[in-house]
Amino acid sequence: MVVLQAEELDLVDVLFIADDSDLAEMYRLKLELDGYWVRTIGLDSAVAAARARRPDIIFLDLPAGETERLEILKVIRRAVRRPDLPAILLAGSSGAELVRAGTVLGAADFVVRVASAR
Numbered sequence: 149m150v151v152l153q154a155e156e157l158d159l160v161d162v163l164f165i166a167d168d169s170d171l172a173e174m175y176r177l178k179l180e181l182d183g184y185w186v187r188t189i190g191l192d193s194a195v196a197a198a199r200a201r202r203p204d205i206i207f208l209d210l211p212a213g214e215t216e217r218l219e220i221l222k223v224i225r226r227a228v229r230r231p232d233l234p235a236i237l238l239a240g241s242s243g244a245e246l247v248r249a250g251t252v253l254g255a256a257d258f259v260v261r262v263a264s265a266r
Contacts, residue, residue, distance in 0.1 A: 159185035161201065165194045165220065166209035166238075175207065175238070191220060198224045206235040214240075 162184045166172040172188035179186045189197045225233050
């Protein structure tokens with residue numbers, strides 16, 4: 149069970165979905181320094197985490213060539229009943245297929261990462 153302190157209740161709640169724990173930790177630290185409350189979670193646990201505490205925004209890591217992972221955005225938005233839930237995609241490539249698929253799903257922004265955290 150997650151217990152929040154009073155000062156954490158006003159922070160923007162980020163659900164960071166990534167299977168690479170080193171990458172997730174790097175972004176978690178940066179986002180927390182910028183004043184966000186961040187939960188990092190693997191793809192398999194993302195829907196349950198979103199239901200447990202509805203995020204204000206989703207960051208979704210997409211390794212190169214894995215655009216099928218975008219479907220998790222639909223599932224989470226439906227699960228938390230927020231079809232407009234903003235999402236930022238962190239992609240291993242900038243392929244046209246990814247941009248097209250992300251746009252269809254209403255991604256707020258794309259960040260192309262050129263290297264892994266490892």
